[in-house]
């Protein structure tokens with residue numbers, strides 16, 4: 001299948017303006033004749049649903065939580081980027097574009113990334129107008145910080161709760177439209193399938209999570225804003241309910257899934273403490289601005305934080321400062337994570353498991369005073385102490401990388417439409433802007449860019465031609481899709497095996513982490529593929545899901561999600577196997593420089609790998625979208 | 641560690657519900673409270689029994705989903721944290737633990753520890769926003785906002801909408817929740833244009849939804865995991881009174 005990215009002609013800086021002008025418009029009086037389904041109420045979904053409703057479309061909005069305000073975006077801590085250049089430190093739309101393309105290791109589309117940088121400024125204006133209480137300086141203007149290795153201060157933040165405040169801003173806009181009756185909200189409702197009519201997206205099938213009722217919803221277009229799939233690893237920083245179900249079912253209906261193996265492993269998370277662990281907690285990356293990362297020069301098994309304080313300076317290895325003198329502790333996430341893994345693999349990891357490194361604030365406390373550290377990071381230090389039991393003002397923190405974000409997702413064109421006409425994907429659920437590695441504070445930017453400022457323009461172009469007619473929910477397409485959903489639920493409930501859903505999910509997570517995690521080899525991937533198949537087969541024979549469909553049933557919900565993870569996992573392996581280069585967060589041990597850095601192979605792999613589903617048990621087809629770079633020169637990333 | 645758990649079980653909104661007792665053993669002090677329940681649930685599932693249903697999602701104290709009354713306290717015995725942030729090291733070995741849902745008339749039980757909190761969303765829908773559409777907004781630095789005002793707004797805006805204040809209040813009032821939003825938008829210039837209506841509309845819906853009135857007992861502030869201060873209730877009262885005297889809605 002040929003994939004058309006629909007990137008408009010013309011100079012980079014003019015593409016979006018021209019494209020908006022060339023897109024068809026829907027007459028304001030006609031907008032109310034169109035129904036749009038938006039699945040998801042995170043930054044992507046809430047901003048899209050609110051903006052589309054403001055334009056006059058009828059919107060049906062769905063989330064699995066009890067309130068749209070609880071979408072996983074709420075958990076983002078650090079901040080949101082914009083090219084405002086308020087700090088007069090040399091930032092510009094072009095620099096934000098350039099940093100994002102480079103940070104993504106040249107595996108994203110120039111035109112999309114440029115547009116993202118271009119609309120970033122409007123996002124901040126929009127959020128401030130909504131009453132989002134960003135941090136301010138004493139003069140009353142907005143404060144910025146440098147974040148995640150950026151050499152300019154372009155990150156806007158609201159204490160350590162930026163995602164919360166941005167989401168509550170979008171939620172308030174959404175609530176206003178719900179109050180006006182322009183958005184019909186379906187909370188505690190999970191999308192379980194996409195419905196297609198005449199080759200176009202025409203609706204969805206959902207399950208009411210309180211009553212179990214399976215329902216059909218038809219619309220003129222469907223927008224998926226269902227977030228990322230990091231939970232395929234079982235342990236991640238994602239919310240417990242984050243899942244791939246909506247995206248995966250759309251994939252099985254024909255939507256290409258792009259770069260599924262591109263996963264971001266975040267360097268600063270609280271380490272795993274034992275088998276009981278249900279999720280991992282991120283410690284904001286901003287900590288790397290003042291904290292110094294180290295391990296002992298010689299292995300000291302079981303070194304505790306309390307003993308670490310006594311270790312003389314000359315027995316410590318500040319390995320990031322040593323290896324990357326110019327970026328030091330602020331190297332990009334993928335580099336920081338891989339280095340932590342390297343020192344732990346050498347046996348120099350610390351703590352009871354040896355799977356941790358120190359993040360030390362003693363220098364910063366001496367230099368700036370404890371009060372300054374309290375002011376900057378107080379809530380994070382409290383959170384650390386709450387979980388870990390140690391006091392980070394007195395002893396170093398222990399951190400370890402954890403799965404955090406998925407750059408891969410549904411393939412979309414410049415209009416954010418998948419290859420299925422009328423099906424859009426926005427936010428973390430698509431693959432579009434971050435290439436092989438996402439920069440800090442750029443996911444919030446992308447979610448809001450997509451929902452507030454891109455989709456509301458591009459969707460009109462499709463609707464203007466598509467007509468008002470909607471498929472009937474009594475049609476065969478809907479009835480068949482309902483039947484398939486019900487049959488799968490019946491199957492899950494009837495297996496009555498011996499192992500819980502979590503048992504299988506944990507098994508899958510271990511395989512993914514060990515074989516498809518921070519370092520991947522031909523052998524580890526081959527092994528993973530066999531193991532995933534075996535787990536999947538065992539799942540369908542031996543899982544135990546209790547209760548019925550006609551009630552609130554948490555284990556059934558989980559089973560449905562894990563069944564999809566078990567399929568996606570295999571595609572992630574295929575994708576990682578196909579891409580024999582290293583790039584960004586995807587590190588193939590076979591492809592590294594002499595110094596052990598990721599080695600890209602641009603001649604062979606400068607493309608988006610978009611996978612096409614061919615039916616149960618069949619290998620998927622790889623469709624390539626070649627990446628064309630007209631404005632930036634591809635270089636090997638160096639943070640030395 | 642070993643614990644005896646008394647957990648409220650209720651099949652659905654119509655069921656009467658009652659406490660069930662479970663014994664858990666081998667609990668690690670490093671485990672979170674919810675991870676302790678996860679293990680209980682896996683055991684129940686293996687035995688073919690229905691697991692204990694509860695709301696949760698982020699498990700880091702920010703989404704506001706988790707909601708348990710533990711030994712009589714919303715979100716458990718420790719202050720300034722949510723249920724998901726509570727760790728077993730806060731309990732002593734052998735301690736008996738009683739777990740109940742939020743209990744408040746406007747929050748009917750859906751199942752076990754899961755309650756319906758959608759009335760709080762409807763309070764926001766009544767006016768908890770600034771009426772701006774997407775696009776065409778002025779430059780973000782066009783209106784300077786004094787740092788102390790931005791900080792006060794942020795103090796209020798931290799509310800996670802968990803409903804602990806309602807569950808704790810003897811009147812089941814949602815005043816701390818409602819006031820936090822009114823107060824955030826009252827101190828910020830962006831909220832000024834709709835100030836007169838906002839407090840009135842939101843408080844009217846709060847009453848319609850069956851929440852009680854605020855009698856200033858202050859229990860909500862004590863149990864609020866985000867430490868939202870009663871000062872916001874005072875500000876919301878002032879907003880409400882001045883709206884009443886100058887109302888355009890009468």
Ligand SMILES: Cc1cc2nc3c(=O)[nH]c(=O)nc-3n(C[C@H](O)[C@H](O)[C@H](O)COP(=O)(O)OP(=O)(O)OC[C@H]3O[C@@H](n4cnc5c(N)ncnc54)[C@H](O)[C@@H]3O)c2cc1C
Nearest residue numbers: 040041042043044064073078191227427428441442443444
């Ligand atoms: C701990 C943490 C900290 C982060 N910090 C930052 C940061 O500082 N800066 C930054 O830029 N990024 C950060 N990120 C990344 C960023 O938060 C996310 O990428 C982004 O918020 C995703 O937004 P979204 O709208 O795409 O999806 P989400 O916010 O995940 O929303 C998904 C929505 O889809 C719904 N949904 C999912 N599946 C279904 C289904 N089958 N049926 C119905 N509804 C469904 C959910 O209910 C939810 O409403 C962080 C991420 C984590 C995990």
Ligand code: FES
Nearest residue numbers: 697699704706724
């Ligand atoms: S689960 Fe999100 S606050 Fe507790």
